[in-house]
Amino acid sequence: MAEDLRALVERLKAVSHPLRLRVLALLESGELCVCQVAEVLQVPQSSVSEALRELRRAGFVVERKEGRWVFVSVVPEKDAPPLLKGLLAGAGSLAEVQQDRARAQEVRAISLPVLCSKVQKAVPVEHEAGRA
Template sequence: MTVSIEPLDPSAERLARLTGDRCKARDAAGRLKALTDKIDEEELAAEAEVFRAISDPFRLSILKLLRDGELCVCEIMTALDRPQSSTSHHLSILKRAGLVKERKEGKWSRYRLADGAVIDLMKLAEILRGG
């Protein structure tokens, strides 16, 4: 009498090789598939863009300045001692990531935080670093 062993999907096979238990590997692979099916690639890309935007120290400085209210580009560049072109470039990255909003006032552009969640995000970063 021969015992037939049903083939496992590649994920379960990999887990079975690592754990040595085919049944547990099949169950774990099923759970992992259910978890990964919940991940939306477009949302993931948008969320990664937010983290990339705040990962630059200069952009994070801009966000910290804007915690206390709206500022124009000239005020931000003066406060952080950076050229206008660099400041505008970084503001456009923050705007594209949805972290700041722009308001035109004549020839001036004024910026503010998009909403309170940006402040919460900065507070969480402070908490995570232990500060």
């Protein structure tokens, strides 16, 4: 009885969201800084920041500040909430996630100062308009 029903629901809510789940799954491929995440996913920076805030609140990711950059990564296994492992296993096999991770590899090859000054258009693509 480690926690409370409501707490578990909050944790689930945190990942019941396309962008947030995508960010979490992306980070499993390794630490990234916020601007890298925004670049990989082609999403406005403020959206990434908000997604990360929720994931942090839920205990799924941790941050590390280095100068003006903020690096985020999946919480170390020993501190991870029970859900996390199964979640990442499930998400890791999704095509979208694998594409994101591939893109992350390319982005990692660019030095941060160069990457981030590169004005990211981040075409605000609709997050709902899937072919249901």
